[in-house]
Amino acid sequence: MAVPLLDIRDLKVTFRTDDGLVRAVDGVSATLYEGETLGIVGESGSGKSVTMMSVMRLITDPNAKFEGQVLYKGLDLMALPQAEIRSIRGAGISMIFQDPMTSLNPVYKVGWQIEEQIREHEKISKQAARARAIDLLTAVGIPNARERVDAYPHEFSGGMRQRVMIAMAVSCNPDVLIADEPTTALDVTIQAQILNLIKKLRADFGTAVVLITHDMGVVADMADRIAVMYAGRIVEQGTQRDLFYDPQHPYTWGLLGSIARLDRPRPRRLAAIPGLPPSLMRLPEGCAFGERCAHRFEACAQQPPLLDRLGNGHLDACYLTEVQKHARRDRTIHPELVEEKP
Amino acid sequence: MTDNLAADLPVLEEGPEIAAGEVLLRAEHVIKYFPIRSGVLLQREVGRVHAVDDVSFELRAGETLGLVGESGCGKSTLARCIARIYDLTSGSIVFEGKDISGYSRRQLRPVRRELQVVFQDPYASLNPRKRVGAIISDPLRIHRAGNQDQIKKRVQELLELVGLSSEQINRYPHEFSGGQRQRIGVARALALKPKLVIADEPVSALDVSIRAQVINLLDDLQDELGLTYIFIAHDLGVVRHVSDRIAVMYLGKIVEISPAEELYERPVHPYTEALLSAVPVPDPDLSAARKQIVLEGDVPSPISPPSGCRFHPRCRYATEICRTEEPLLQLRGSVGHMAACHHPLSNGATPAAAESVVPSPAD
Numbered sequence: 001m002a003v004p005l006l007d008i009r010d011l012k013v014t015f016r017t018d019d020g021l022v023r024a025v026d027g028v029s030a031t032l033y034e035g036e037t038l039g040i041v042g043e044s045g046s047g048k049s050v051t052m053m054s055v056m057r058l059i060t061d062p063n064a065k066f067e068g069q070v071l072y073k074g075l076d077l078m079a080l081p082q083a084e085i086r087s088i089r090g091a092g093i094s095m096i097f098q099d100p101m102t103s104l105n106p107v108y109k110v111g112w113q114i115e116e117q118i119r120e121h122e123k124i125s126k127q128a129a130r131a132r133a134i135d136l137l138t139a140v141g142i143p144n145a146r147e148r149v150d151a152y153p154h155e156f157s158g159g160m161r162q163r164v165m166i167a168m169a170v171s172c173n174p175d176v177l178i179a180d181e182p183t184t185a186l187d188v189t190i191q192a193q194i195l196n197l198i199k200k201l202r203a204d205f206g207t208a209v210v211l212i213t214h215d216m217g218v219v220a221d222m223a224d225r226i227a228v229m230y231a232g233r234i235v236e237q238g239t240q241r242d243l244f245y246d247p248q249h250p251y252t253w254g255l256l257g258s259i260a261r262l263d264r265p266r267p268r269r270l271a272a273i274p275g276l277p278p279s280l281m282r283l284p285e286g287c288a289f290g291e292r293c294a295h296r297f298e299a300c301a302q303q304p305p306l307l308d309r310l311g312n313g314h315l316d317a318c319y320l321t322e323v324q325k326h327a328r329r330d331r332t333i334h335p336e337l338v339e340e341k342p
Numbered sequence: 343m344t345d346n347l348a349a350d351l352p353v354l355e356e357g358p359e360i361a362a363g364e365v366l367l368r369a370e371h372v373i374k375y376f377p378i379r380s381g382v383l384l385q386r387e388v389g390r391v392h393a394v395d396d397v398s399f400e401l402r403a404g405e406t407l408g409l410v411g412e413s414g415c416g417k418s419t420l421a422r423c424i425a426r427i428y429d430l431t432s433g434s435i436v437f438e439g440k441d442i443s444g445y446s447r448r449q450l451r452p453v454r455r456e457l458q459v460v461f462q463d464p465y466a467s468l469n470p471r472k473r474v475g476a477i478i479s480d481p482l483r484i485h486r487a488g489n490q491d492q493i494k495k496r497v498q499e500l501l502e503l504v505g506l507s508s509e510q511i512n513r514y515p516h517e518f519s520g521g522q523r524q525r526i527g528v529a530r531a532l533a534l535k536p537k538l539v540i541a542d543e544p545v546s547a548l549d550v551s552i553r554a555q556v557i558n559l560l561d562d563l564q565d566e567l568g569l570t571y572i573f574i575a576h577d578l579g580v581v582r583h584v585s586d587r588i589a590v591m592y593l594g595k596i597v598e599i600s601p602a603e604e605l606y607e608r609p610v611h612p613y614t615e616a617l618l619s620a621v622p623v624p625d626p627d628l629s630a631a632r633k634q635i636v637l638e639g640d641v642p643s644p645i646s647p648p649s650g651c652r653f654h655p656r657c658r659y660a661t662e663i664c665r666t667e668e669p670l671l672q673l674r675g676s677v678g679h680m681a682a683c684h685h686p687l688s689n690g691a692t693p694a695a696a697e698s699v700v701p702s703p704a705d
Contacts (some may be wrong), residue, residue, distance in 0.1 A: 009662070043549035043550060044549055123539065132630075137695065153662075157640045158413075159640060172699070187412035187413055187576060187577070187641075188578070188617060188620040188621055189412065189616060189617060189636075189637045190412075190622045190640070191620065191622075192619075192620040192634060192636050192637075193636055193637075195622075196636055207376055214550060215550065215622060216550075216624035217621065217622025217623055217624045218622050218628075220622060220624045220629045221622045221623075221626075221629045240626050241626065244595060244624065244625060245628050247544065254551055255550060255551065256624065257554075258550045258551045258553065258554035259550065259554075259579060259624055260554075260557070260576060260577070260579035260580045260582065260583035261579055261623070261624060262579050262582060262606060262621055262623065263623045263624075263625055263628050266582060267583075269558050269561065270554035270557055270558055270583065271554070272552075272554030272555040272557075273551035273553060273555075274551070274555070276519050276521070276522075295703055309469055335615070339687045
């Protein structure tokens with residue numbers, strides 16, 4: 001098998017607080033291969049953003065403690081000095097965030113901000129950098145790029161700002177683009193535009209993408225492989241088809257059941273997951289999802305490891321047997337459709 | 343002794359009984375413009391944001407009307423006009439047979455008992471310095487709905503009604519999660535037994551699994567209490583799940599209004615069609631197979647909306663008439679299905695007037 005571009009090995013991130021230790025990421029391992037898109041799905045507090053922020057070494061909180069390795073082309077990013085990380089950020093791995101207004105500097109023209117990024121990584125003249133900025137803005141679909149390059153961030157709409165962010169992120173041809181909820185703040189029609197743009201860049205430049213989202217619909221559209229996170233751990237990981245057509249973990253079932261879907265008949269009630277996610281300061285012994293899981297049994301008192309239980313590379317962290325999962329899955333995801341069957 | 347006190351307090355007078363299925367609320371030509379002022383001393387009006395521009399609809403008791411549209415389409419402004427949080431620029435709101443659009447604050451008081459709002463952000467809409475008991479009992483005290491014991495009992499009932507425990511009455515909002523806070527917001531809205539609840543993006547700030555819990559709660563409450571809802575959301579899946587009828591708004595206007603299933607199966611307005619096709623489907627095969635209509639560009643500024651049909655600059659089917667003449671909301675297809683379009687889609691696919699349509703080169 002090819003060497004992964006990005007190899008996260010048993011990453012743990014904890015934050016020391018007055019009230020105790022917060023286990024934000026608790027032993028996450030994941031790989032990203034060239035040209036592929038990895039979707040990371042989970043709710044607020046599941047650790048999906050902290051994982052990728054740690055990969056970029058963007059967490060500067062002195063109370064944060066990191067363990068594990070993040071290998072990028074054989075280099076351990078966790079062990080690199082800040083100066084070397086800076087040369088990788090933007091040029092090797094770049095990141096876009098949910099809210100483009102807070103990631104752009106409001107007092108500089110967008111063109112200047114893109115040029116600065118290019119000039120940081122490459123020896124290039126001001127004129128050439130400006131020409132590149134205009135090309136990039138055109139490539140991400142900003143009309144009139146030649147004039148808009150001299151506009152300030154507030155002069156753009158939300159969707160256009162996200163395009164500027166993407167132009168900046170791909171300005172140095174990175175191998176990896178990490179997109180953290182890139183469309184969550186946008187309207188659906190604009191979301192469709194931005195997702196199409198990411199697809200186009202992926203096809204044109206072969207960039208590998210890590211897409212962090214809470215929207216199962218977005219990963220169904222974009223991801224090759226998917227990892228589902230809950231309470232700081234990956235609970236299920238597999239190909240897109242595995243996750244949608246053969247989901248193994250009751251939390252994944254719960255996520256799929258909670259969505260009000262347009263492609264299915266309307267159920268009387270949504271199959272909501274009861275209860276709340278556990279506090280990251282007081283994670284329960286055993287399976288973190290146990291308290292909310294309808295299928296819990298004695299074995300769940302011990303934390304289930306993430307294993308390839310089916311023998312096809314599809315990992316899950318649940319003790320139920322394959323037969324039990326098969327029998328219970330549909331009842332959990334869409335109870336009403338199952339009831340109606342004779 | 344408490345019984346004596348209770349006898350002295352004014353009892354809540356009930357509004358006129360409106361049976362399920364009868365018109366509870368009618369919005370007629372509602373217009374809300376926000377002036378844009380400029381200048382240091384004289385504050386001249388230099389323009390207007392056309393937030394809601396001539397919107398009319400009827401709402402029947404016991405039904406749920408979904409309002410969808412993208413940010414800036416005016417759905418929240420419309421809701422606030424209906425609740426009379428904003429004054430209307432013109433038009434009227436007829437609630438329980440009375441035109442409340444010109445009511446003063448004092449006159450509005452009894453109306454507010456019947457018409458309550460649940461807001462989007464449960465972090466911002468609950469006072470962080472008040473205990474939950476005080477937050478929920480505020481409306482009861484303002485409207486003098488009983489003595490202290492009665493109010494306390496009612497608050498406990500309400501907490502249980504929305505799925506919280508009555509022991510949590512002395513906690514502060516920050517001690518609750520987002521979903522629980524939204525439950526508190528719902529309890530406060532229901533305190534005075536309103537007839538109409540306007541829910542303005544009530545689940546948008548919540549995580550998927552919690553969102554489903556709150557939607558189910560709102561559903562149950564409607565069945566139990568016979569509530570009428572106006573449900574605003576930008577998530578089309580959520581709106582379809584809760585609504586009986588749905589109104590789609592674009593730049594301050596209703597462009598299509600229809601029974602819920604009908605709208606999703608046979609959209610008539612090209613904007614509705616595009617909006618539906620933009621929703622990601624959590625099924626990879628379906629997602630790959632379906633044809634997505636990606637709208638070009640952004641929503642134009644509501645300060646100077648486009649002439650004619652406001653959707654024409656982004657519409658694939660737009661022709662000359664769309665640029666010049668504003669389409670009116672009229673009956674299309676089945677009962678109660680109205681759309682404002684010169685080239686309505688038939689069978690959810692091609693426009694009925696397809697011969698006259700020049701496809702734009704942007705496709």
